[in-house]
Amino acid sequence: MTHVKESNSELVTQHYLGKTSENRTMYYLQISQPSNKTKKIIWMDCGIHAREWISPAFCQWFILQNYKSDPKIIRFLQNLDLYILPVLNVDGYIYSWEKERLWRKNRSSHMNGTCYGTDLNRNFNSSWGSIGVSYNCSSDIFCGSGPESEPETRAVAQFIERKKEDILCYLTIHSYGQYVLTPYGSTTKPPSNNEELVGDENFGPLEIIAKFTGANENAVPILNLQMQVAGKAATALMGKYGTSYQVGATSLILYSNSGSSRDWTYMIGIPFSYTFELRDKGTHGFVLPPDQIQPTCEETMLAVTAIIDYVDQKYFPSGGVILTSGSLGLSLCLSVVFTWTVF
Amino acid sequence: MEALLQHSTTAAAGRAAALAVAYLNHRRGGPSRGLVLHAVTTATAQDIDNVGRKYHLKLVLEDILEKDNIVNCTAEILYHLGKENAAPDVHFTIEGEFKNTDEQDNIFYNRIKSLKKELVAQNIPDSHGNVPPEMEPIRLLARVAAGYVIWQNSTENTRYELAQIKDVRQVKRSDDYLEFDYMVLLHEFVSQEIIPWQMTVLWHPQHGIKVTQNSRQPKHAEY
Numbered sequence: 001m002t003h004v005k006e007s008n009s010e011l012v013t014q015h016y017l018g019k020t021s022e023n024r025t026m027y028y029l030q031i032s033q034p035s036n037k038t039k040k041i042i043w044m045d046c047g048i049h050a051r052e053w054i055s056p057a058f059c060q061w062f063i064l065q066n067y068k069s070d071p072k073i074i075r076f077l078q079n080l081d082l083y084i085l086p087v088l089n090v091d092g093y094i095y096s097w098e099k100e101r102l103w104r105k106n107r108s109s110h111m112n113g114t115c116y117g118t119d120l121n122r123n124f125n126s127s128w129g130s131i132g133v134s135y136n137c138s139s140d141i142f143c144g145s146g147p148e149s150e151p152e153t154r155a156v157a158q159f160i161e162r163k164k165e166d167i168l169c170y171l172t173i174h175s176y177g178q179y180v181l182t183p184y185g186s187t188t189k190p191p192s193n194n195e196e197l198v199g200d201e202n203f204g205p206l207e208i209i210a211k212f213t214g215a216n217e218n219a220v221p222i223l224n225l226q227m228q229v230a231g232k233a234a235t236a237l238m239g240k241y242g243t244s245y246q247v248g249a250t251s252l253i254l255y256s257n258s259g260s261s262r263d264w265t266y267m268i269g270i271p272f273s274y275t276f277e278l279r280d281k282g283t284h285g286f287v288l289p290p291d292q293i294q295p296t297c298e299e300t301m302l303a304v305t306a307i308i309d310y311v312d313q314k315y316f317p318s319g320g321v322i323l324t325s326g327s328l329g330l331s332l333c334l335s336v337v338f339t340w341t342v343f
Numbered sequence: 344m345e346a347l348l349q350h351s352t353t354a355a356a357g358r359a360a361a362l363a364v365a366y367l368n369h370r371r372g373g374p375s376r377g378l379v380l381h382a383v384t385t386a387t388a389q390d391i392d393n394v395g396r397k398y399h400l401k402l403v404l405e406d407i408l409e410k411d412n413i414v415n416c417t418a419e420i421l422y423h424l425g426k427e428n429a430a431p432d433v434h435f436t437i438e439g440e441f442k443n444t445d446e447q448d449n450i451f452y453n454r455i456k457s458l459k460k461e462l463v464a465q466n467i468p469d470s471h472g473n474v475p476p477e478m479e480p481i482r483l484l485a486r487v488a489a490g491y492v493i494w495q496n497s498t499e500n501t502r503y504e505l506a507q508i509k510d511v512r513q514v515k516r517s518d519d520y521l522e523f524d525y526m527v528l529l530h531e532f533v534s535q536e537i538i539p540w541q542m543t544v545l546w547h548p549q550h551g552i553k554v555t556q557n558s559r560q561p562k563h564a565e566y
Contacts (some may be wrong), residue, residue: 101470102506102528104536132533138562140535177532191476244382246351253351255533276521282361282504283379283407285530 001027010034011067018155024093026155029063031082041163041317042126042308044171045085048120050092050103051286054173054278054296059086061297073304076312089120090154102286107153110137118144122257123153126264131186134259143259159264169311170265171304176285177277179243180230183266185250185257187309229310230274233303269333272311352539356386358502359398363418366433369490374480375447377407395424406441422499451480455521461513473529481511485525488544491554502532512529520545
């Protein structure tokens, strides 16, 4: 990180975010084109789960892009600052390199040092502890002793909370499975008999009613729009090497969970919140072979830039009018409860 | 040609599809053939009173070693109601053919048979995803055997993948079979758990595979 900062010092600055359970320092990088303009923020974090090594690899790849010569990047850097956290779960990541390759959680100590680790992606304050978790420390989905019980969670949550008015997009990178996931992890109605379980291009496999816990009314139309943008990202990704991703709400196409970072950021009002699950679909799983690292990073880059591009064009249309997420919601004029019907 | 976005399957259909692939690997896989899910074309589920839930799937499969070898498959999976310990019923039909692997199977068989010392290996793949080429058939054989274990232990709420071979030891035999004692790690998606599993595997190029023993192992003390 220091090397990147030094070779791009006008654009890239390193900042302190917080400390981990084992007292390591968490840094994020800010990629920002110096200017007089007020910028909005895109946040991306990698490595919340230790064993998902392709994730920090992608953040690193992203950071090493050439900001000075890529015209797309130059355009959106006029309006947007990128905040990148290359490894959120530093302790766990180091542990997976040194001790146990398939470790997932952080390294906080529980039960008098007889049990270690909280699943950081079950530890956020989004319906914390309600579904898709374990209250047992020995589980890989242990949600911690309470919402934001972990220093890593607090470091991220406090920062994002402070900056939430300016953050338009939250991206969190995981593996594996090949998904672009939208909120929520925990609110769906199960399909009825004989319903098609495979969606069409409009992503309508099930009738769902999205429940909201205190988020603003504009969240509903934005959820639908979210899906479309996720679709654009998946299509862009597929264009590179033909890798196909599924797109949909976590609870619909993956499993139920609560306390995820992505659900939390959406609930506090960040409209474009996505979880990426990178390659592959299970053949290699967490242990992706080296020859797939570069292609994965290249294709994922296209997906992420598609989203950032969309956000840039939406909030900063050429003509210079800045839209806030509030005015965007009003301009969409959709009803509060929406259903996607089965075809 | 415009890239078409793949249809998204529901979580339950995704789990049923993964089970179908595991079962297919068990039935049709080998040290020179591993099957991978390329796409789910259609999936429906049907509740059958007092029996369970039946999934009808149309899948597209791909051969790991022959990327262009695409095969269509229809699978029916019945998860039994109230009998979580019973393996789901799986039936399938395949359209098209897999590439014949007799030659590679025999090469592998003869290579192992002529080893001076019994084969022993750890961490396949290693932490960085590397598999030495001579270990690839050992890995694919583990996939076949794991397919059996996964089938036997799957429910509607689980989805298993073979994550890594921690240890494999060849066991000397007086008959024609090759025998391997595997300790593998399975990854279960819903709980996100890594589950160590022991498997004793017999294989012969003409007689196919038998998993003669398999047992879930306790998590390592380090966890």
